[in-house]
Amino acid sequence: MFKDHSGDIHDNQILTVVRNPWAWHVSWYNYVRRDRWGKRSGLKIEHKLFRRMSFDDYLNWLDDDDAPQSPQGYLKRQQSDWICDDNGHVHVDHVLHQENLLEELLAMIEQLKIDVSPTTGRVNVSTKDDYRKYYSQRGIDLIASRHWRDCKLFGYEFSNEDTPSKSLL
Numbered sequence: 001m002f003k004d005h006s007g008d009i010h011d012n013q014i015l016t017v018v019r020n021p022w023a024w025h026v027s028w029y030n031y032v033r034r035d036r037w038g039k040r041s042g043l044k045i046e047h048k049l050f051r052r053m054s055f056d057d058y059l060n061w062l063d064d065d066d067a068p069q070s071p072q073g074y075l076k077r078q079q080s081d082w083i084c085d086d087n088g089h090v091h092v093d094h095v096l097h098q099e100n101l102l103e104e105l106l107a108m109i110e111q112l113k114i115d116v117s118p119t120t121g122r123v124n125v126s127t128k129d130d131y132r133k134y135y136s137q138r139g140i141d142l143i144a145s146r147h148w149r150d151c152k153l154f155g156y157e158f159s160n161e162d163t164p165s166k167s168l169l
Helices: 021-034 044-050 055-063 098-112 137-146 148-154
Strands: 015-018 094-097
Touching: 015 098, 021 044, 021 055, 021 137, 044 055, 055 137, 094 098, 094 148, 137 148
Parallel strands: 015 094
Antiparallel strands: none
């Protein structure tokens, strides 16, 4: 994926924000379900399917490589697919975790000696629901298997804590 969108970016600092894969799937499932006709997400097929599915049905859909899906295939990708080359090397300078975003952003700003004060308000906030209640052991294992590289690179595990276990970057 990286080689398809690369350019001469070596003089810039590049950052990305990652999210706990289990929380990410709950969020996307609910977002696409509410996205009328898939207009915002562009996932019309998924919207039509998900609005009638339970979360367990969604996980079954996710586990079925032959299930109908939009050509983008966003929901079946790992976050690391967007920032790693074909050899698995990360091609961004800073990986921030959504769960600790302000703290990590402030540390990055200080490290880079950037004179800026980020706003602390949030935009596009949905109702916070504990993602853990959505998962059976099968679902936990499915996401761990599908997002093994994200979990390894970004320190995520399914646990009782909202923060990544450790960042390996």
